[in-house]
Amino acid sequence: MSEETQPETEEAAAGAEHSFRAEVNQVLDIVINSLYSHREIFLRELISNAADALDKLRFRAVTDEGLMEGEGELEIQLAPDREAKTLTVIDTGIGMTRDEVIENLGTIAHSGSRGFLEAMAGQGNAGSDVSGVDLIGQFGVGFYSAFLVADRVEVRTLAAGEGQTGWLWTSAAHGTFTVDEAPEWTTRGTEIRLHLKEEHHEFLDEWRIRELVRKYSDFVSWPILLEVTTEEGEGDDKKTVTKDETINTASALWRRPRSEIKDEEYLEFYRHVAHAPDEPMETLHFQIEGTTSYTGLLYVPKQAPWDLFERERRQGVRLYVKRVMIMEDCKDFVPDHLRFIRGVIDSDDLPLNVSRELLQEDRTVRTIRKTVVNKVLAAIEQMADKRKDDYAAFWGEFGRVLKEGLHTDFENKDRLANLVRWPSSTEQLTSLAEYVERMPEDQDAIYYAFGTNRDAVENSPHIEALKKRGTEVLYMTDPIDEWAVEGIREFEKKPLKSAMKADLDLSKEATDEEKAEKEANEERLEDLCERAKTILVDDIEEVRVSNRLTDSPCCLVVPEGGLHAHIERILRAQGQDMPKQKRILEINPDHPVVEKLHLMHAADSDGEEVGDWFRLLHDQALLAEGSPIADPATFARRMTTLMQRALE
Numbered sequence: 172m173s174e175e176t177q178p179e180t181e182e183a184a185a186g187a188e189h190s191f192r193a194e195v196n197q198v199l200d201i202v203i204n205s206l207y208s209h210r211e212i213f214l215r216e217l218i219s220n221a222a223d224a225l226d227k228l229r230f231r232a233v234t235d236e237g238l239m240e241g242e243g244e245l246e247i248q249l250a251p252d253r254e255a256k257t258l259t260v261i262d263t264g265i266g267m268t269r270d271e272v273i274e275n276l277g278t279i280a281h282s283g284s285r286g287f288l289e290a291m292a293g294q295g296n297a298g299s300d301v302s303g304v305d306l307i308g309q310f311g312v313g314f315y316s317a318f319l320v321a322d323r324v325e326v327r328t329l330a331a332g333e334g335q336t337g338w339l340w341t342s343a344a345h346g347t348f349t350v351d352e353a354p355e356w357t358t359r360g361t362e363i364r365l366h367l368k369e370e371h372h373e374f375l376d377e378w379r380i381r382e383l384v385r386k387y388s389d390f391v392s393w394p395i396l397l398e399v400t401t402e403e404g405e406g407d408d409k410k411t412v413t414k415d416e417t418i419n420t421a422s423a424l425w426r427r428p429r430s431e432i433k434d435e436e437y438l439e440f441y442r443h444v445a446h447a448p449d450e451p452m453e454t455l456h457f458q459i460e461g462t463t464s465y466t467g468l469l470y471v472p473k474q475a476p477w478d479l480f481e482r483e484r485r486q487g488v489r490l491y492v493k494r495v496m497i498m499e500d501c502k503d504f505v506p507d508h509l510r511f512i513r514g515v516i517d518s519d520d521l522p523l524n525v526s527r528e529l530l531q532e533d534r535t536v537r538t539i540r541k542t543v544v545n546k547v548l549a550a551i552e553q554m555a556d557k558r559k560d561d562y563a564a565f566w567g568e569f570g571r572v573l574k575e576g577l578h579t580d581f582e583n584k585d586r587l588a589n590l591v592r593w594p595s596s597t598e599q600l601t602s603l604a605e606y607v608e609r610m611p612e613d614q615d616a617i618y619y620a621f622g623t624n625r626d627a628v629e630n631s632p633h634i635e636a637l638k639k640r641g642t643e644v645l646y647m648t649d650p651i652d653e654w655a656v657e658g659i660r661e662f663e664k665k666p667l668k669s670a671m672k673a674d675l676d677l678s679k680e681a682t683d684e685e686k687a688e689k690e691a692n693e694e695r696l697e698d699l700c701e702r703a704k705t706i707l708v709d710d711i712e713e714v715r716v717s718n719r720l721t722d723s724p725c726c727l728v729v730p731e732g733g734l735h736a737h738i739e740r741i742l743r744a745q746g747q748d749m750p751k752q753k754r755i756l757e758i759n760p761d762h763p764v765v766e767k768l769h770l771m772h773a774a775d776s777d778g779e780e781v782g783d784w785f786r787l788l789h790d791q792a793l794l795a796e797g798s799p800i801a802d803p804a805t806f807a808r809r810m811t812t813l814m815q816r817a818l819e
């Protein structure tokens with residue numbers, strides 16, 4: 172609900188003044204002061220809102236016929252007034268009650284404004300405002316684009332089925348708006364009257380309005396009428412006649428044959444349904460006739476919407492039934508891991524009064540969903556196959572989402588596993604198939620390691636031996652990767668194996684000599700391992716000789732069934748209650764530090780100093796993998812003492 176302030180002046184008291192919420196002021200400030208070009212999009216936004224209002228009315232009228240009674244056609248009207256310098260957008264749609272006016276035109280859903288402001292900040296400067304303007308629609312702040320061209324806006328509105336008296340909302344955007352009764356407004360629907368700034372009087376010109384509607388709003392399935400004034404007759408009989416003319420095609424784009432639709436029309440429709448500023452990466456248009464008949468016009472966007480990972484996502488695929496819009500964000504036609512898909516599904520078979528609950532159960536919906544998933548995956552596969560650069564960009568935007576399907580979409584698991592990409596020790600980005608193709612014959616697993624970023628994995632001690640042998644290691648930096656790997660488990664009969672887990676066994680690929688050496692080392696260092704375990708008993712499950720290290724003295728590995736440290740950290744940061752996980756410390760038998768400690772231990776098997784060294788090594792292993800150390804002050808003190816001793 173909006174915060175209302177007490178009117179401060181008599182004048183204000185007469186016109187119930189309200190303050191905009193802080194986030195609206197911020198958005199308005201940007202709209203008015205930072206966006207310079209492409210101001211024309213205000214018309215697209217207002218027409219889009221009008222079309223939505225008509226869609227909503229038609230949908231509500233399915234169950235409440237009374238709502239449509241008595242009023243004129245369902246349409247949008249544009250009325251320029253060249254004398255008053257106003258442009259008015261009128262619709263006969265659902266309208267708004269007083270509360271709705273205050274809520275909808277005085278606040279912004281919190282997440283929307285936050286998204287917009289963050290995205291604007293991400294733009295870096297106000298100079299490159301083209302995309303800023305384009306962002307407006309995406310964040311549910313489209314109405315405020317009216318202030319791109321107007322210094323004062325009046326909204327008159329009457330909600331369908333809510334009596335005879337409408338409401339008047341006015342604002343000049345200086346932090347406040349007023350809401351009063353509007354006895355003169357007695358028809359259902361809404362009019363938005365823009366008092367155009369002097370420098371924007373071009374938007375009163377008939378040709379300019381026609382051009383904008385053709386460019387941005389031709390696909391709107393409601394008629395858009397323009398008040399056209401012509402001179403008729405000759406001489407003394409000459410008179411000015413005002414007529415309404417429909418200036419858009421006014422047909423549902425997706426119902427038209429593909430061959431008749433121009434690329435620009437597909438593009439503009441995408442911008443409309445997806446509220447997106449970019450171009451789509453893929454456009455899928457299909458008309459299916461048979462036992463179930465439906466049309467789909469779906470898009471794979473280029474850029475991820477800002478709320479892709481928000482719990483309260485605003486958009487999805489629109490559901491129409493026989494051209495009547497039923498739901499703006501229908502989640503039932505695309506599974507969660509394809510939730511970036513935008514567009515329209517129009518079914519001939521579903522009942523008009525279908526509810527969300529019914530949809531979940533419905534067989535028709537399941538059939539359509541299957542086709543949709545198939546078609547979308549096929550388009551993505553083709554991109555992966557034929558347009559590698561595009562696919563890499565797509566993967567960067569939506570890879571994380573697609574990976575979710577490895578666990579949830581059992582039917583398509585193999586297709587998804589083929590689509591997954593990771594960076595690796597030898598490649599910028601690789602598929603599992605490409606990895607397997609590069610594998611030497613005697614390698615029988617696909618190796619991977621985790622870290623916060625590419626550098627962290629690359630320098631991780633765990634993969635030293637693998638790297639030295641020239642074995643390719645996949646680098647996993649995304650929290651969902653642990654899950655994704657578990658979903659895949661094996662690819663082309665090759666298991667996926669973590670280079671950071673205790674069960675990493677490189678012996679198969681080792682020579683007899685290497686094997687014998689390993690055994691000898693284990694025997695030689697058995698005592699030292701036992702000692703280290705006693706010292707670190709609170710943190711460590713076991714200490715053992717490593718075969719994965721070459722340059723580092725030690726590292727921590729994950730016991731079977733345990734979580735990678737990187738994932739454990741993320742889950743903790745998210746507030747999940749995790750029991751302490753003891754890991755295994757592996758020591759490098761060939762490292763001089765280990766050698767020295769071995770000698771030290773042999774000389775004095777209870778000596779304090781060995782204890783200090785092992786605690787230091789343990790902390791250092793934590794730091795090397797990017798984990799926090801439990802007691803940094805003690806770590807520093809211990810380090811200083813040992814340094815002092817070394818220097819003496």
Ligand code: ADP
Nearest residue numbers: 220221224266267275276311312313314315361
């Ligand atoms: P969005 O349309 O993305 O939600 P807007 O800022 O464009 O964001 O509009 C805010 C809200 O105001 C809309 O969601 C709608 O509820 C209401 N609204 C705007 N224009 C109209 C209209 N012409 N008729 C009815 N409601 C409208």
